[in-house]
Amino acid sequence: MGKQPNLFAFPSVDLLAPTLRTYILHAQNAGIQRHEIFKVAVSGGSLPKTLAAALLAPASGPDDVIDFSKWEIFFADERAVPLTHEDSNYALLKTELLDKIPAGMGTPTVHPINAELLDDVQELADQYEKLLVASFAQRDSVKLPIFDLLLLGCGPDGHTCSLFPGHPLLRETDAWVYPIEDSPKPPPKRITLSLPVVTHGVKIAFVATGGGKKEILKKIFEEGAGLPCALVNEGAGRGAVGLWTTLRWRGSVSLGKAACECSLDSQGAISASPRRLSGECGEEECKAW
Numbered sequence: 286m287g288k289q290p291n292l293f294a295f296p297s298v299d300l301l302a303p304t305l306r307t308y309i310l311h312a313q314n315a316g317i318q319r320h321e322i323f324k325v326a327v328s329g330g331s332l333p334k335t336l337a338a339a340l341l342a343p344a345s346g347p348d349d350v351i352d353f354s355k356w357e358i359f360f361a362d363e364r365a366v367p368l369t370h371e372d373s374n375y376a377l378l379k380t381e382l383l384d385k386i387p388a389g390m391g392t393p394t395v396h397p398i399n400a401e402l403l404d405d406v407q408e409l410a411d412q413y414e415k416l417l418v419a420s421f422a423q424r425d426s427v428k429l430p431i432f433d434l435l436l437l438g439c440g441p442d443g444h445t446c447s448l449f450p451g452h453p454l455l456r457e458t459d460a461w462v463y464p465i466e467d468s469p470k471p472p473p474k475r476i477t478l479s480l481p482v483v484t485h486g487v488k489i490a491f492v493a494t495g496g497g498k499k500e501i502l503k504k505i506f507e508e509g510a511g512l513p514c515a516l517v518n519e520g521a522g523r524g525a526v527g528l529w530t531t532l533r534w535r536g537s538v539s540l541g542k543a544a545c546e547c548s549l550d551s552q553g554a555i556s557a558s559p560r561r562l563s564g565e566c567g568e569e570e571c572k573a574w
């Protein structure tokens with residue numbers, strides 16, 4: 286069984302967005318304090334839309350400032366398609382978030398793949414690694430890049446980035462970025478951060494939306510089962526893994542017998558480790574999750 290992440294579960298993306306924003310804001314401020322920049326890696330899937338809901342909301346006060354001018358955005362994984370292609374994670378992020386950033390919030394530095402190298406995914410991965418080296422220092426002096434935050438999705442099979450269950454890439458540790466040509470999720474050709482890079486982040490968060498994720502999340506955090514998301518959770522050396530989900534954890538007693546340690550905010554959203562949602566506190570909302 287893996288380490289238990291901090292779980293933040295909400296009935297909807299609208300209710301999830303404000304606390305995800307607060308989490309990202311803390312990571313942003315810590316990054317800026319550390320090195321005057323915020324280095325973040327993002328995945329594709331449903332994440333960009335959820336990020337937009339979290340980040341584009343009006344600031345609630347002077348301390349709630351998302352300063353995109355300090356953001357350096359990398360892709361945790363990317364599909365080997367043109368940057369305008371409907372399968373491109375860059376295109377998705379651009380449409381959902383980047384194009385909607387108001388002028389007053391600053392302009393992030395974004396690092397898409399080199400779309401001239403789509404025919405050679407090894408070269409595509411190597412070039413993306415070089416880009417990381419240029420940003421995170423020379424390869425010789427840094428064993429692994431340290432992202433301030435990795436914002437990851439969680440696939441219905443337990444994959445994350447383009448690291449798929451049972452795939453040999455999960456055992457690769459030499460490079461920072463790998464090509465994959467047989468992704469079970471289309472399109473087949475992609476590049477992905479390696480598992481050691483992902484687990485080396487200062488903060489790592491899975492953002493999993495939709496009721497369809499319930500069974501796989503239980504498997505990831507109850508059994509581990511060598512699933513990529515579980516390997517990230519187990520290997521995360523620096524910071525706790527956060528898990529944002531829109532699941533209702535009905536019947537969640539099966540997640541653990543520990544005394545309930547949930548905390549409910551004013552909107553009825555639950556914060557806890559999954560194993561601590563036992564309902565033993567007697568709170569109706571907790572029992573219902």
Ligand SMILES: O=C(O)[C@H](O)[C@@H](O)[C@H](O)[C@H](O)COP(=O)(O)O
Nearest residue numbers: 328329330331438439440445446
């Ligand atoms: O390019 C990709 O395919 C994504 O980076 C992938 O790893 C995604 O994050 C998960 O499949 C979850 O996707 P959903 O959020 O859409 O379920």
